[in-house]
Amino acid sequence: MAETGAHLSGVWAKATDLQIERGMGIRVIDVNGHEYLDFTGGLGAASTGHAHPKVTQAIAEQAGRMIHAQINVYRHDKLQPLVNKLGEITPDGIDTFYFGSTPDEIVESAVKLAKHATDRRNVITFDGAFHGRTHYTLAMSSSRAIDRAGYGPLPGGVFIAPYPDPHASDQEAEVSRALRGLDRIMSTQVSPEKIAACVIEPVIGERGYIPTPQGFLEGIERRCRDHGILLVTDETQSGFGRTGRMFATEALGVSPDIICMAKGMASGFPFAALGTRRELDEKWVTGSHSGSSNGNPIGCAAALATIEVLQEPGFLDNVKSRGNQLMDALLNLQQLDQALLHVRGRGLMVATEFDTAERAAAVVAHCQKESRLLLMLAGTYKKTIRWSPPLIVNQSEIDEAVSAFASAIRATS
Template identity: 35%
Template structure:
């Protein structure tokens, strides 16, 4: 174990430390209470209960220090309990916790909208509306596109994940556990093939992959019927699939030529996660509407749709909103999180994380053909695991690696349509030594499974 003798700003020692087996006795007690009180459909990745978190470490109720490579699924990008976020929320909670922006508005909501209008891709005039969750924001983006275009159809992509509401379940590709048994789903949602470099034919570059998708869209939907194309610039739950260069720009060009709204779902990729403020920035893609959530507010629930003024202003007054949308505590947290990203250079930090982790993961790949692919950008990285000597997905190995990592005190997540992708989403507040140690643990586990 590496003991850095470093403490995060909220007093959490920045090292991995196991004082009990995982789960420990207190976590086991709490899990028994969870089973007795919480609906069975609400699962947990790890059977340990958090007590504190800061920097790159989560401390459980038994005193174990776990290296965090999950960030609460890309939420605590600036770190859990980041100092500016804590201070801003404390100030706001002492002032008021809620009035409902649609009843008596407050300046925090407006300030967040101004920040998003400034930060999101493109220098055109924009407007923003705030909501609670990524799924809610995706659904509102579709509403806006439908009103603005007078069309109904929506195109999404293979391996997509957009949420758990009825419409966003229809937009999500994977059945289990997200859709199974919950239908019927919202109509007028169509699916096109995405660019998947690891599994596409080598000659299928981004432009050709876009042409393939567009041909299917034109034949099966028709541009005249299509309100929006909705895509994650790097797919999240579907496997951290980064499309080949040129794929997204070609889709945008086709949408522009056909009056179709191009919606970038940056719920997981936004706010410095990929080494740019937004993943669309990598290829200079300017979406008509951009959906954000997760990393927007340092751990508080907030989401947004930001876009071209003529689209955002298309719905009638009262057509957008919600009781909790743009909650004042979440708005205060968002402004502090954005300040932290900009003041602390977290975009560059994400690039540093990418260099460190990709170098090590690619060296592991060179020695182990079960690592079929290493991909992603910034602090949004993944390895796709396959059966040795093939490209066949190996979900069993993936599950084994994740379970053993959890037992060793490293929080990792899995994803992918076939469940064979190990994903890494460390907070940008994590230290290099913790990243090295977590990768050491992964390397040891990989070696032990041969």
């Protein structure tokens, strides 16, 4: 038995040393009573903010009825309502749903479904993607070397294709270059007839919040349709209102065969789902995949309450407005310092990229210490600061955060 006072694992990287006691809306409060403006949003998962009353009430009521209902043994009364609601809000053609607990699990589940549905064994992902930390999702990821270091050999059958450089001056030419790279992989490394799925994030997350160009995603979809490859969109980070639409793919003119959902789906409660077409799910061999917490009733209740909040009149319009407000303000701040190289994003999934990792880290540290604003680093080289506040953020809170950021830029220049 572990001794009292045994240490937590040291494997988790830490963005702060804060000891948080509770959260309210867009703010968190530490054990000393200090309030912090949380623009990390729990890695973007706290979609409705901390302790939203509708979500907490739904969780509490469900916990009083049943905490765990193992889906292989019996079903509960939150499953079908959630399936019905997801059928209403997911992209056209998506009508069948599988529930899990974590983003990694659901992406790997999507790949397993694709393999059964196509009877193929290989997967294409894209340079800089992050899909998870299980062995297979690590093989699919290439945003940072540290995530893979020491864990090899990783599973085979994953081919990483080029992704357009977001800094290229001619984006149309860059999209064409990346698509030619994909074609070359399918000509030299793996036959298209052996590829089960292409998996892509509509907004590349861990590499630094890079919106996927519409022309690139359309080009991938054409190749998938031409070769019977399934298109899987990983909306773990970009889904459930984060970009100002329920799903980022809505603005990109494509129709995924499988969509992966997690994080903001249940306001940060551990819950995840994939959506697909019934005809594909029917090829997923019954009994070949499952999990102990699949379709957890508290997770279903949290997801239903979250969707109810996101569908309130004007909610997503506010996300778009606050995203525009944030982007415009950050673009104006580029005039303060040439070291702030890039501002990009969609909705409230925004990135500011500096010239060095040291400068980005100094800005984040100053924001926390001097203004009690919480931000996080991202990107392959940690030069990017990501902005992912809860979607309930208001105009004055955006102004407060931008003012703190401006002060940090001046203080660290």
